[in-house]
Amino acid sequence: MKASRSDYLVLIIGLLVAWQLLHWAVGANVVSSPAVTLKRAFELLHTKSFWNHVASTGMAFGLASVISIFAGIVIGLWLGLRRFAGDVADPILNTLYSIPKITLYPLILLIFGLGVSAKVAFGVIHGIFPVAIFTMNAVRNVAPIYYRTARILRLSLLTTASTIMAPAALPEILTGARIGIALTLLGTLIGELFASTSGIGFVLIRAMDVHAVVDILALTTLLFVFAASINALVHFFERWARHNAQQ
Amino acid sequence: MSKVGATRAALIFGLFAALEFLCRAGIINRVTMIPPTEMATSLWDILKSGRFNDDISFTLYNIAAATLLAAAAGFFIGAALHALPRLRRTTEPLLSAYYAVPTFVFYPLLIVAFGVGRAALIVMGAMFGVVAMVVNTMLGLDHVPPVVERTGSILKLDALRQLIFIRLPAAAPHLITGVKLAVAYSVIGIVAGEFILATSGVGKRVAFAYDNFDNKTMYGMLLLLLIGVMVVNGALSVWEKRLHRRFGQR
Numbered sequence: 066m067k068a069s070r071s072d073y074l075v076l077i078i079g080l081l082v083a084w085q086l087l088h089w090a091v092g093a094n095v096v097s098s099p100a101v102t103l104k105r106a107f108e109l110l111h112t113k114s115f116w117n118h119v120a121s122t123g124m125a126f127g128l129a130s131v132i133s134i135f136a137g138i139v140i141g142l143w144l145g146l147r148r149f150a151g152d153v154a155d156p157i158l159n160t161l162y163s164i165p166k167i168t169l170y171p172l173i174l175l176i177f178g179l180g181v182s183a184k185v186a187f188g189v190i191h192g193i194f195p196v197a198i199f200t201m202n203a204v205r206n207v208a209p210i211y212y213r214t215a216r217i218l219r220l221s222l223l224t225t226a227s228t229i230m231a232p233a234a235l236p237e238i239l240t241g242a243r244i245g246i247a248l249t250l251l252g253t254l255i256g257e258l259f260a261s262t263s264g265i266g267f268v269l270i271r272a273m274d275v276h277a278v279v280d281i282l283a284l285t286t287l288l289f290v291f292a293a294s295i296n297a298l299v300h301f302f303e304r305w306a307r308h309n310a311q312q
Numbered sequence: 313m314s315k316v317g318a319t320r321a322a323l324i325f326g327l328f329a330a331l332e333f334l335c336r337a338g339i340i341n342r343v344t345m346i347p348p349t350e351m352a353t354s355l356w357d358i359l360k361s362g363r364f365n366d367d368i369s370f371t372l373y374n375i376a377a378a379t380l381l382a383a384a385a386g387f388f389i390g391a392a393l394h395a396l397p398r399l400r401r402t403t404e405p406l407l408s409a410y411y412a413v414p415t416f417v418f419y420p421l422l423i424v425a426f427g428v429g430r431a432a433l434i435v436m437g438a439m440f441g442v443v444a445m446v447v448n449t450m451l452g453l454d455h456v457p458p459v460v461e462r463t464g465s466i467l468k469l470d471a472l473r474q475l476i477f478i479r480l481p482a483a484a485p486h487l488i489t490g491v492k493l494a495v496a497y498s499v500i501g502i503v504a505g506e507f508i509l510a511t512s513g514v515g516k517r518v519a520f521a522y523d524n525f526d527n528k529t530m531y532g533m534l535l536l537l538l539i540g541v542m543v544v545n546g547a548l549s550v551w552e553k554r555l556h557r558r559f560g561q562r
Contacts, residue, residue: 076402079402080406095424149315153316163541165496167500167503170507171519171530171534172534175344176345255504258414266414269417273420276424281420293406
């Protein structure tokens with residue numbers, strides 16, 4: 066079932082109505098009204114310092130995403146092709162994926178200090194595991210006949226991975242990448258909340274400290290729109306790859 | 313032990329031994345990390361002296377309450393959305409982008425609404441966990457095989473019995489996955505809340521020790537947190553696998 070344009074409209078109207086009702090129920094010092102908040106969000110979009118923070122977050126997020134996806138796919142392809150190594154690593158990867166990475170924040174700060182590298186590291190530890198796990202499973206689920214063809218053609222491990230496994234497993238790998246990207250964004254923002262001097266997360270924690278309700282909600286709304294757009298974009302690629310793989 | 317298991321154990325042991333060596337040799341300095349054996353002895357001291365027992369039970373209680381709330385609310389919302397496909401289709405984008413936004417930015421607002429203390433933390437944890445449960449409840453109900461539903465109709469079960477005896481058991485594997493994720497997310501929400509602002513709790517102790525360069529206490533408490541999460545997660549995973557096998561699904 067695919068959401069249509071009218072569905073999005075209904076969703077947005079529904080959310081605004083629920084938000085307004087919540088505002089009336091709990092008062093302006095807990096939840097500001099949608100009108101005030103959205104006005105503030107548009108104001109933010111017109112200030113230069115906001116865009117500087119966006120650039121700072123965007124850079125860290127971009128770098129962390131590239132590292133997560135690239136390293137995750139390399140690890141996943143290797144573990145997927147080497148059954149024994151994959152069997153050994155599978156539970157370890159799943160455990161690392163499931164531990165709440167936020168508990169590691171003091172460790173990351175002690176290793177990387179305050180700044181860009183800590184943000185990127187936080188993003189990567191969130192994003193790399195789902196990408197690796199999905200890639201590994203994707204490779205393992207590739208029809209054995211492809212693998213046998215590669216053996217007959219005497220392709221090296223590297224060529225097998227890049228010319229046979231990667232295209233065949235692409236749709237599932239993209240699912241992993243989508244989850245990885247969402248978690249990388251979460252990780253990067255968490256890194257900024259606890260350990261930085263610039264970026265959207267930093268602006269948020271400052272707003273939290275002075276209890277600027279309107280700012281908190283305006284920033285969260287913008288973040289949500291951003292996260293949902295990225296999610297939709299990768300989803301689109303995923304469908305495209307799946308469509309291609311079926312031909 | 314199988315060859316795979318033995319290799320895995322050797323690998324993990326080797327990693328810890330390497331870490332221990334790097335710390336002892338001073339290649340990783342003590343300000344950054346203390347040797348794993350010292351983390352373990354610190355944890356043992358903490359548990360033996362009982363000085364953080366109040367914090368530990370505070371956090372455990374909060375996690376349990378938040379998980380319960382998230383699982384119950386998530387189940388009902390998931391079941392409702394499953395029954396209303398139109399609404400489900402509409403809310404889909406909301407659910408799939410939910411986890412990319414750090415929900416604990418709402419924590420200060422919750423403090424204003426509930427005050428500093430248990431309630432704000434529990435609501436925070438539940439807000440984090442609920443969507444995972446909603447999504448998995450819907451998945452579980454999607455995967456109820458039509459044949460068992462038809463069997464239920466043939467046996468003329470009423471709606472309630474159909475739910476209790478047919479649908480819930482058939483959806484159980486996914487429901488457990490939902491609960492497992494709800495626990496994990498509740499922990500994130502609650503520990504994050506305790507890091508930011510709380511009167512007690514494991515997260516609060518970790519943050520306090522970090523601020524005071526008390527690495528021994530900090531790593532001891534972190535180890536406790538990680539071990540706790542891994543044990544709960546491992547137990548739920550075993551249960552999950554067993555249910556999946558029993559119902560012959562993947």
